[in-house]
Amino acid sequence: MFDSADLEHKIDKLTYRHEVPHLREALLNAQYDLKQDARFSVVVVIAGVEGAGKSETVNLLHEWMDPRFLHTVAFDEPLGEERERPRMWRFWRALPPKGKIGILFGAWHTEPVLSRVFGKISKAELEKRVAEIMRFEQMLADEGTLVLKFWFHLTKKQQRKRLRTLEKNRATRWRVTKRDWKYFDRFDAFEETAVQLTRQTSTGEAPWIVVAGADEPYRNLTVGRTLLAAIRERLADKPVDRLPDKNPPLLPPVDHVTVVRALDLDQPMTEEQYGEALEKWQGKLAKLARDAKFKKSGVVAVFEGNDAAGKGGAIRRLTQALDARFYDNHPIAAPSDDERAQPYLWRFWRRVPRLGRFGIFDRSWYGRVLVERVEGFCGEPDWMRAYGEINDFERELVEHGLVVSKFWLAIGKEEQLKRFRAREKTSFKRFKITEDDWRNRKKWDAYEGAVCDMVDRTSTEYAPWTLVEANNKYYARIKVLRTLCKAIEARFETR
């Protein structure tokens, strides 16, 4: 969930100063139109790490917007009569009426995370709470509420630095309490639980928007623009006989720093190094596949990537190490008519490998949130809900014993052009380059945005994405083999 937010995000002051007056005006106008329209209310949930700018953002929104149509309620430990009411009572009291915006600061997500981290509730209790939250938010969405959930994030390093900086300065020292350091000690546990809770409660109707909190201009623009876009989109949808579409939009990071762009695509590896490494890791893989433990496990390996990024080559280096009787290679193209007559995951369920085998997918179910999203082959509500559906699907695979490894092979735009041209020149490779490839290339940015959302929303602790820097094919192939071997070894150790 936090892959994108883990990156260093920054907006320079000039850009910020230029942008803010426009944004403020637009937000005010949106508020008035919302008030006028009065078909829906907006719930803005503010949650996340201490010190990541939550309260600053809330204050800022009050400064920017018309306070008559904006109401904030902050929640800490339940007190007084709140304790004498069921858990959700105080949140219900804070819901805004149609036409208004309600900011719920530290709403129903915070307490379950803290309770779990400090061992007050069991894993099973947390799952129950997650299910309750999902049903509650589903109800809000069904009632027409626009639910925007912002999770403010800091990396551990950023948090440590923040606390130390505050402590060093006499004027700010008082702001660092024992509780801050106590929480910091549990940072890893907190983040692990937060990842799980935010991922599971990130539905199509109410997805989490994770905000990198370290840079103030960045986080202000992120929240402001998202709020604006979501209200505007909903206002623009004027159906006669039904509520407007339920999905708030997913925007690209305001500074255009993405997990893909952050990669250093040119990684060094010579042909000689490659030859040695290939022998080593193919041997390792062959041995793992013959291990007795593998009979109770199995592998689902997913290959996605830019066109011409070398998926096929990487897959061949993998299958070279395997007994042909024990793997199936599934090249995934557009669905057949039979497949179109079924839910989109159906054709992949059919191809789930038996235990003790490899299922290798050259493109996969991620087409739903990549090509189908970008090309508009399915509606926004459909690909929005697909993140959760895919996470559920892969969780079932992993709980069954399979290792699920997912690789995004990334090359640069220049490198792609080079490869396209080379393919056109080589007669036996010409079939590999089509009109589609050139067309996709024109939508580079849209695809890149879709890839980043995909990684953020489907990289799970049980089925993580591996981003593979693939300008150098040698390096890419070895990274794939090595990652897969380590994933299988890790599985052997835990089961």
Place this chain on the structure above:
Amino acid sequence: MFDSADLEHKIDKLTYRHEVPHLREALLNAQYDLKQDARFSVVVVIAGVEGAGKSETVNLLHEWMDPRFLHTVAFDEPLGEERERPRMWRFWRALPPKGKIGILFGAWHTEPVLSRVFGKISKAELEKRVAEIMRFEQMLADEGTLVLKFWFHLTKKQQRKRLRTLEKNRATRWRVTKRDWKYFDRFDAFEETAVQLTRQTSTGEAPWIVVAGADEPYRNLTVGRTLLAAIRERLADKPVDRLPDKNPPLLPPVDHVTVVRALDLDQPMTEEQYGEALEKWQGKLAKLARDAKFKKSGVVAVFEGNDAAGKGGAIRRLTQALDARFYDNHPIAAPSDDERAQPYLWRFWRRVPRLGRFGIFDRSWYGRVLVERVEGFCGEPDWMRAYGEINDFERELVEHGLVVSKFWLAIGKEEQLKRFRAREKTSFKRFKITEDDWRNRKKWDAYEGAVCDMVDRTSTEYAPWTLVEANNKYYARIKVLRTLCKAIEARFETR
């Protein structure tokens, strides 16, 4: 969930023989139109108690319908390669394509119930499985699949009788196995788990239809008519830019035997008996309300009923026993503008009592599935999802420590007329009778159907409905007081 199905249901043979040819023809036509339309598939889930006619019904549907567009898969313990795939794999394989009907016999609901009954999975694991099932079925509905789930029910008495009858006859003795009696020994546990699972997985998009299984004509007509109505309704909905509405219709029982009609509304109680009983139970209630344990509990008492059924009188007999500082009486009328600007449960959350207090609701959130349903004040998807939302709401109240008691005060149509006329004659009661009352009376049957669905779908082990026979006001008032006292006592014992 099984309140209606617990009643004796029967269709006489003449009616059945007359109905069947029409139904068969209509089902065949629906099949062809479905094939032609091909926008959605129909998943028919068959589950429930052994011996309640599941396989007979499946055979019958194959006899009645065109087998080219109907496919059945029966599931028992997973075998062979099924075991080497994740749990849901075999169900995915069985999904019908668009334009066809797939009958899934003993699908994904059976195994969790049995595993829980035989102690193979914990309560928490069952909750997890329920959440998984809900997400899976939500996905099917989102993909446009019409999901019809039939739960075949027998009462314990019916089951015992069935097994004994089979054993007595030499020709059928072989059909009763040790497993049947082993299952019978666990009947109560099975039913308890089945109630929980069916209630929780009964969503607006995929509600359970509980079929009383003892009478063959009754169950055949129930399944056949429901299937027909659901397909027809969906085919008739021809939106241009979206999938058809997701709710299959809820039909009244084919024999019109309902939980309300099954009541003997005239219960005996003389004025003298009433005087004594009133003193006894009001005293009891007063004592319970002053008990130290009550400070950590509290009561939510819901009164619904036919117009003029005596809700007000019953409530007064209750409040007479209480200290005015410790209860709030909430007469619920049409929502105000403020309330309309919020999700419908909002105005009730505001009125949730503190611990140690009584909240008495003269009409309630059940308006959503009664008047709002019958009068069309909200859409079908809205009241269909309300059952689950209400169950969630009341579960939160109960988990917080409150006792939730719900009373449906039922009077006969004749009795109502008498009371209406009496009210019109008595000047100080004239305000109690309005045009609305006469109008509602004309929709008696529609309201009765809504009441039965409400009881079936929201009478839970933690917040059960009590149906109160109310032609005799004395009897009704005492039954309310007694039920409430016993509910509070039961709570004291468990907490």
